[in-house]
Amino acid sequence: MLEPCPWIDVLDVKDIAHISENALELGKPIVVGMSRRSRLYFGEHLISSGASSFLLSKSHQFLCYVTLGSRSQLRFIAVSFMMEWDPLAGSDENQNIALIEEGYEPRSVERGSRLVTVTPSAPTAVLQMPRGNLEGVVPRALA
Numbered sequence: 001m002l003e004p005c006p007w008i009d010v011l012d013v014k015d016i017a018h019i020s021e022n023a024l025e026l027g028k029p030i031v032v033g034m035s036r037r038s039r040l041y042f043g044e045h046l047i048s049s050g051a052s053s054f055l056l057s058k059s060h061q062f063l064c065y066v067t068l069g070s071r072s073q074l075r076f077i078a079v080s081f082m083m084e085w086d087p088l089a090g091s092d093e094n095q096n097i098a099l100i101e102e103g104y105e106p107r108s109v110e111r112g113s114r115l116v117t118v119t120p121s122a123p124t125a126v127l128q129m130p131r132g133n134l135e136g137v138v139p140r141a142l143a
Contacts, residue, residue, distance in 0.1 A: 001041050005033030009056040059120035060142050066115050073106035076141035104141035
């Protein structure tokens, strides 16, 4: 991580269903962290400069996170794509664009929402709204 990240989640490569042999041979776990400045990192690479919360769903094999800003969104990136991501392929800016575009269609959420959990047995994400109420959504990426 490029800065201290008090919120970290790790996924072992053995837990990933669809992964190439090259990525499996490397054996490095997927480490995702969020800094106090709301920056979301995958290893040393910046995924989002404004994230309110994130979760690595081991059962659905997705990184799920909520963006900050005037148009908050619940976004998804497949873990298998993150493992194939080549840090030497080009500039970080181009990689970030490719990483976001490879993910599934983002879902608009209420500004200030936070991701609480993704249920392992059903394709449901639970969000906490700014008013405090919990809302369950069924995004297409998890279905």
